[in-house]
Amino acid sequence: MAPKKNDGSTKRIMNKGAWTAEEDRKLAEYIEIHGAKRWKTVASIAGLNRCGKSCRLRWLNYLRPNIKRGNISxxxxxxxxxxxxxxxxxxxxxxxxxxxxxxxxxxxxxxxxxxxxxxxxxxxxxxxxxxxTATPSQKDSGTEGDEGGGGKESVNNSDxxxxxxxxxxxxxxxxxxxxxxxxxxxxxxxxxxxxxxxxxxx
DNA sequence: AACGAAGTCAACCGCTAATTT
DNA sequence: GAAATTAGCGGTTGACTTCGT
Missing domain, CATH: 1.10.10.60 (Homeodomain-like)
Known part of the structure; x- marks a missing residue:
């Protein structure tokens, strides 16, 4: 990829770590009005000292409507x-x-x-x-199933x-x-x- | 009660893909 | 068509909680 340009010579220090209720509120309010796009500008206009990525993640994972949390059935x-x-x-x-x-x-x-x-x-x-193993079973070529276990990829495991x-x-x-x-x-x-x-x- | 180990999960990072200028 | 910007993904980290001794 193209080397990232750090716009502006003065590097702003962004907030990191857990989001506060206040930040959540600002983000949700902004998105309700302007929609969820242009995360970089969301961050600055909404008055959040966060990077766009962080805002996006927060919205998608927690603030978005209809999110279910926990209790996976x-x-x-x-x-x-x-x-x-x-x-x-x-x-x-x-x-x-x-x-x-x-x-x-x-x-x-x-x-x-x-x-x-x-x-x-x-x-x-x-x-x-x-x-x-005593019983010489049918060849188990495709049987792996490989429930994903530690293995990285199981997508192409089958024949x-x-x-x-x-x-x-x-x-x-x-x-x-x-x-x-x-x-x-x-x-x-x-x-x-x-x-x-x-x-x-x- | 104290402490370390293990488990959980929110958030960050690095990267690629897609879109815009 | 090239460069820049933005969106999105999966892997990883680290703070916090729970459990076992």
Whole structure:
């Protein structure tokens, strides 16, 4: 990327760290009037000594209307697990399918809760597999599933590659409903591979 | 009760992609 | 078409809380 220009020779010291109620109020007020865009100017005009990025993050993760906080339900958890299996660490995409949830929240939830659960699950699975090694089972090429575990990317783990973006058609607004998820989950009956899923859903 | 370890989560950072000038 | 600016993403950090000893 182009080297960042530091406009103005005098470097302003920006506020960092936790937001105060007063800052929240200013930001929310400003956005209500002017909308959520041009974050750099939001920060200065709203009288917030914060960088635009920080304002954006605060708005998206906490101040935005219809944000759900905490209490991730079992259904949501299940959905996150499945979507992560499918998409990997694409938190914003996953969040986009969970109304009211933010990418940051899901990422945190994954890192603190789910990744451990999965590790544990994998370990027990490995143990049971180890005991079964006596039986020369069918080749386990595609079976990994690799619940995302520690592994960075699980998107391409399967034998089938497909364009996730195309699959989800992210350009389509209003697809936040969960119908597509239900379709997907219905189809997620183990052996069916992704290309089959795609053609079924399309 | 005190203290250290582990867990949680809000916020920051560095980067790329997209958009504007 | 190039440069500058803005938006957005995922990874990481660090302050705070909870738990175990």
């Amino acid at each position: 079992d259904d949501e958890e299940d959905l996150i697990l499945r979507l992560h299996k499918l998409l990997g660490n694409r938190w914003s995409l996953i969040a986009g399918r969970l109304p009211g949830r933010t990418d940051n929240e899901i990422k945190n939830y994954w890192n603190s809760h789910l990744s451990k659960k999965i590790n544990h699950k994998e370990k027990t699975l490995q143990n049971s597999r180890a005991q079964e 089938v590659n497909f364009d996730v973006n195309e699959f989800f058609d992210f350009s389509a607004e209003g697809s936040y409903g969960l119908e597509w998820v239900n379709k997907f989950l219905e189809l997620d009956e183990d052996t069916m591979n992704y290309s089959e899923k795609v053609s079924n859903i399309m």
